[in-house]
Amino acid sequence: MRRALPLPLGLLAALGTPLPSLAAPSVELGQVLITDEAQDELIDAGERLRETPGASNLVDMQRVGQGRVASNQDVLAYQPGVFAQSAGNDGIKLSIRGSGINRAPGAHGSGVYTMFDGLPLTGPGGTPYELFEPLWLSRAELLRGANGFDQGSLALGGAINYVTHTGYDAAPLQVRYEAGSRGYQRRHVSSGQVLGNLDYYVALTDAEYDGYQKHSSGSAKGFAANVGYRFNPNLETRFYLRYRETENELAGRLTKAQIKHHPRAANAAYLARDDSRPQPGSTWVGNKTTFFLDDDSRLEAGLVYHDFPMDLREGPMRLKVAYTDVSGTLNYLRRDTLFGHQSKTTLGWRTTKHLPNSGASQFVRNGDEFGPRSRDFSYQGSDTVLHAGNDLELAPDLWLTTGLAMIYTRRESAVSYPADGGKVSLHDWDYAPRLGLRYDIAPQLQVYGNLSRSVEPPHPWSLIWSSTVATQPIELENQTATTLELGARGDSVLGRWDLAWYYAQVRHELLAVEIVAGLPAKEANASPTVHQGIEAGLDSTLWERPGNGKLSLRQAYTFSDFHYRDDDRFGDNRLPGIPMHYYQGELRYDWPSGFYAGVNTQIASKVQVDYANSYHADAYALLGARLGWDSPKQDWQTWLDLRNLTDKRYAATVTPGYDDAGQDVARSTPGEGFAAYLGVSYSLR
Template identity: 85%
Template sequence: MRSDLPLSSCLGLLAALAATQPALGAASVELGRVLITDEEQNALTAASERLREIPGASNLVDMQRVGQGRVASNQDVLAYQPGVFAQSAGNDGIKLSIRGSGLNRAPGAHGSGVYTMFDGLPLTGPGGTPYELFEPLWLSRAEVLRGANGFDQGSLALGGAINYVTHTGYDAPALQVRYEVGSRGYQHRHISSGQVLGNLDYYVALTDSEYDGYQAHSSGSAKGIAANVGYRFNPNLETRFYLRYRETENELPGRLTKEQIKHHPRAANPNYLARDDSRPQPGSTWVGNKTTFYLDDEARLEAGLVYHDYPMDLREGPMRLKVAYTDVSGTLNYFRRDTLFDRESKTTVGWRTTKHLPNSGASQFTRNGDVFGERTRDFTYQGSDTVLHVGNDLELVPNLWLSTGLAMIYTRRESDVTYPAEGDKVSMHDWDYAPRLGLRYDIRPDLQVYGNLSRSVEPPHPWSLIWSAPTANQPIEMQNQTATTLELGTRGESALGHWDLAWYYSQVRHELLAVEIVQGAPAKEFNASATVHQGVEAGLDSTLWERAGTGKLSLRQAYTFSDFHYRDDDRFGDNRLPGIPMHYYQAELRYDWPSGFYAGINTQMASKVQVDYANSYHADEYALLGARVGWDSPKQDWQTWLDLRNLTNQRYAATVTPAYDDAGKDSARSTPGEGFAVYAGVSYSFR
C-alpha cells in the first residue's frame, strides 16, 4: 500500500525517540501535569477499567487535558485520538468519521455513522445527530467505542458510539469561570457551579461564544445552558435529571476549489455570498432522566427517558427550509455479575428505542436573501429505531474472556409529500440482527490482546427518502447499510509508554453514498455497490525523559490508516472512496516543570484526499505545526495558556464533501482550514 505522504519516516523517528526512554514498569503514563480531584480521578479510573474490558478498540478523553488549550468545538475534544477523524468546518459543525462512517456527509450537516449519547442517554435519532448541543466546556470526559465495540450501548452504526459525559456536583468546582479569546474575533465565555449538598448534588453551566470566522461570510455565535441534578434516596436507589439548551447562528461561506484555497483561502463561495446563506438555529432542547436501582450487590437496573426538540431554519441555496424535529427515547439496561462453572460471568441485557414524534417534518419556501416567498412544498419525516441486545463476558480460564452478544433490531422509515399535492408515501419497516463474538486475553496486567467479529446495521435517514428521489414529489425506497467486521488488536504499557494498536476489516453492503440514480442527473444519496473498509489505528503516549524535581519530557502520537474502496463496482471498479485522507497523523512533544508550567510543539499531517468517486481529482496533502505554553496553579485554582496554531500559515483543505464524478475538474468541494491563529485563555476554579 503506497503512502501519499512521507509519514513512515516521521513515525520511525518518533518511535526511535520513544525507545530511548527508561523503563517505567506498569505505571500509568500521564501526558503533562493535569490537576484533578479525587472524584474526577475515580471516575476516570473506573471508565478506563470499563473500556479495557471490551475486546476492541476505544478512546478515553480527559477534558482536563483538553482544557489546557483552546476548546472551541468537538474537533478540539477528539484531537490526538487514534481511529478518529474530526475536522472543523469553521463553526460548531465538524466532519466526524470513524472507520469510514459518514463519508458522504458534509460537515455541519446531521452526522451519520456514529451513535452519540449524552451521559449514556440517546442523542442520535432516526434523523441523524445534530450538532447544536455540543458545547465541549460542559464535559468532564468523552468515551469513544470504535466500530461494533459500542454494542452494549445499543449502537447500530459502522463507526461505533461516543458517550459525552457531563460534569456533576461530585467532580465540578463550586465556582469556575473561563474566558478564551483569539484570532478573528473569537471569544468563548463560561461560568459554572457544582456542589454536593447531602444526598443531593447539582451542576449548572452557562456558556456563550462568538467568532468572525476564517472565511468571509463565516461569522457565528452560540449561547446555552447545561444543568443536572442528582439525588440518592438510599444506597439502592438514585436518580439524575439532565437539561441542555443551546442556540446557534452561523453564516455559511460555502466550499471552495483547490485553486481558490491555494490563492484565496479566506474568500467565500460566490454563490453562497450572493444568496446570503445562513443557518440560524432557534434553539435545541434536550431533557433526560436516568434512574438506577441497585437490586443487590451483583445486579443493577438503569432506566432512562429523553425528550429532544431541535427545530432548524436552513437558508441555503434558493430556498428556505423550516424543519421541525422532535424525538423521544427510552432505555432500560440490566447488569448482573454471576459465577458460571466456577468462572466469573458478566451479563448485560439492554433495550433502547428512539422515535420521531408526529410533528417532525419540513416546509419549503422560495427566498431571496432574507426575503421569503411562497411555500412550495411540505413533507413529513417519521422514523424509529428499536434495539434489544443481550451480551455476556465469561472468563474461560484465568485472564481469558469470551464475549458473546446478539442484538435484534427494528427500524422504521417513512416520508410523505403533503403539499402542493399528495406524493407516493414511502414506508420501510425492517427487522435485522447484529451478532458479536470476541476474545480478550490479559497476558500481564500491562499487556492485553483482543479480537472480535461483529455485524452492524445502519438505516438511512427518513429525509433521505425525499432528497434522494428522482422527482420532488415521489419519495424513494432504500435499504439498510450493513457491515461485517473483523478486528484484532492489542494495548498495554511498556518501556515505550502506553500504546494501543488495532486492525480492522469490514465488508460493507448497501453503503449509503452518493450514487447516480438517473443518468446525467445530479447524484443522490442511495445504496452503493459492495465496498471494503479496512485500516490501522495506533496510539502511543511516551515519557521520553523524567527527573524528580526537574520535570518531564513526553510525546503523544496518534496515527490512522484508512483504506476504503469499492469491490468491483460496474463503473468505478476498485476506486478509493473519497472524503477523508488515507494517512492521518497527530503528535505533540511537551515538557512539564514541577511548578506547573508546560510548553510543547505539535504537528498534524494528512495525505491527499479524493474528492469524487471516480477519483478524477484530489485535495492536496498537508503538514501543520503548532505550539502551546501554559501554567496550572499548584493550588488547582488558576490556569492560563497560549495556543498557537498553523505556525507556517499553511493553506489546505480541512474537509472534503465528495461528489459523484467531477470528470477531472477542480470543483468547489473543500472547506479551507484555518490559517495562522493565536488563542489565549484563563480560568479560575474555587473548590
C-alpha cells in the same frame, strides 16, 4: 495498488516490551490536579473500556482544557482511529472507520451512535450538533466500531458517550474566558456542589467569532444543568437539561485554486444568496435512574425528550424543519459465577421515535426575500434495539465475549404539498451478532479480537432529498457490514500504547454525493465496499527527573483504506472524503511549578474529491505550539495556543462529488490560517 506508509517512529517498536503498569487506553492525563472523585471516575471509566475486546479511547477534558476548546475537533484531537475536522463553526466532519466520510460538515452525522451521559442523542434523523458544548464535559468515552455493543450501538463507527460534569467533579465556581484571532471569544461560568445526598451542576456558555472565510461568522449561547439525588445506597436518580442556540453564516466550499490563492474568500453563490443556518433553539431533557438490586446486579432506566428545530437558508430555498423525538433505555447488568467461572451479563433495550410534528416546509427564495411555500413533507422514523451480551472468563485472564442484537427500524416520508406524492414506508428487522476474545498476557499487555455485524438504516429525510421527483420519495436499504478486528494495548519502555487493525465488508453503503454544486446531496445505496485500516496511539515519557520536570510525546496515527469492490462504474476506486494517512503528535515539557510548553503537528495525505478519483485535495502538514500554567492550588489556569504557525493553506474537509472529470470543482472547506488564542480560568476550590 494500495500501499500503507510505515507507522510513525516508535509506534510499532513499543509492542511487546513489558513495563511497570497498565493504564486505561488512550487516557490523556497531564500535569494537572483533579479531585479524588473525578480521578476515581476516570480510572473506573478506563477499566470499563479495557474490559471490552476492542479498540477504545478515553479523553480527559482536563488536558483538553489546556488550550482552545471551541468544538468537537478540539475534544477528539490526538485520538487514534478518529478523523475530526471543523468547517469553521460548531459543525465538524467526524469519521470513525469510514462512517459519514461523504457527509458535509455540519450535516446531521451518520455512522456513530452518540450519547450524553449514557442517554441517546442520536435518533432516526442522525446526530445533530447544536447541543454540543465541550466546556460542559468532564470526559468523553469512545468505543470504536462494534465495541459500542453494550450501549446498544450497531453503527459502523461505534459509539461516543459525552459525560457532563456533576457536583462530584465540578468546582463550586468556575469562570473561563477565551479570546483569539478573527474575533473569537468564548465565555463560561459554572457551579457544582454536593449537598448531602443531592448534588448539582449548572453552566452557562456563549461564544462568537468572525470566521476565517468571508461570510462565516457565527455565535452560540446555551446552558446545561443536572441534579442528582441518592435516596439510599440502592437507589439514585439524575435529571439532565441542555438548551443551546446557534447561528452560522455559510461561506460554502472552494476549489483547490481558490484555497491556494484566496483561502478566505466565500463561495460566490453562497455570498450572493446570503446563506445561513439559524438554529432557533434545541432542547434535550433526560433522566437516568439506577436501582442496585444487590451487590452483583443493577437496573438502569433512562428517558429523553429532544426537540431540535432548524431554519436552513441554503441554496435557492428556505427550509423550516421541525424535529422532535423521545427515547427510552433499560439496561440490566449482572455478575455471576458460571461453572466456577466469572460471568458478566448485560441485557438492554433502547428505542427512539420521532414525534408526529417532525417534518418540513420548503419556501421559494430570492436572496433574503422568501416567497411562497413550494413543498411540505414529513419525516417519521423509529429505531428499537434489543441486545444481550456476556463476558465469560474461560481461564485465568482469558475472556470470551458473546452477544446478539436485534433492531427494528421504521422510516416513513411523504410529500403533502403541492400534491400528495404518495408515501414511502420502510419497516425492517435486522440482527447483529458479536463474538470476541481478550487475553491479559501480563498486567502490562492485553491482546484482543472480535467479529461483528453492524446495521445502519437511512435517515428519513434521505428518502425525500435523494428523489429526483419533487413529489415522490424513494426507497433505500439498510447499510450492513461484517467486521473483523484484531488489536493489543499495554505499557512498554516507550510508553502506553494501543494498536488495532480492522477489515469490514460493507453492503448497501449509504453514500451521499453532491451532484449539482450548492444543492443538497443525493443519497443512495452503493455497490459492495471495503473499509479497512490501522489505528495506533503512543504516549511516551522521554525524560523525567524528580524536581526538574518531564518531557513527553503523544502520537496518534490512522490509516484508512476505503474502496469499492468491483463497482460497474468505478471499479476498485477509493471512496473520497478523508485522507488515507492521518497523524497527530505533540512534544511537551512540564515543569514542577505548573508551567508547560509544547509543539505539535498534524499531517494528512491527499484526499480524493469525487468517486471517479479524477481530482484530489493536496496533502498538508501543520505546525502549532502551546504554552501555559496550571496553579499548584488548582485554582488559576492560563494558556496561549498558537495554530498553523506557517500559515499553511490547505483543505480541512472535503464534500465529495460524483465525477468531476478532472476539473477543479468547489468541494473543499479551507482550514484556518495562522491563529493565536489566549485563555484564562479560575476555579474556586
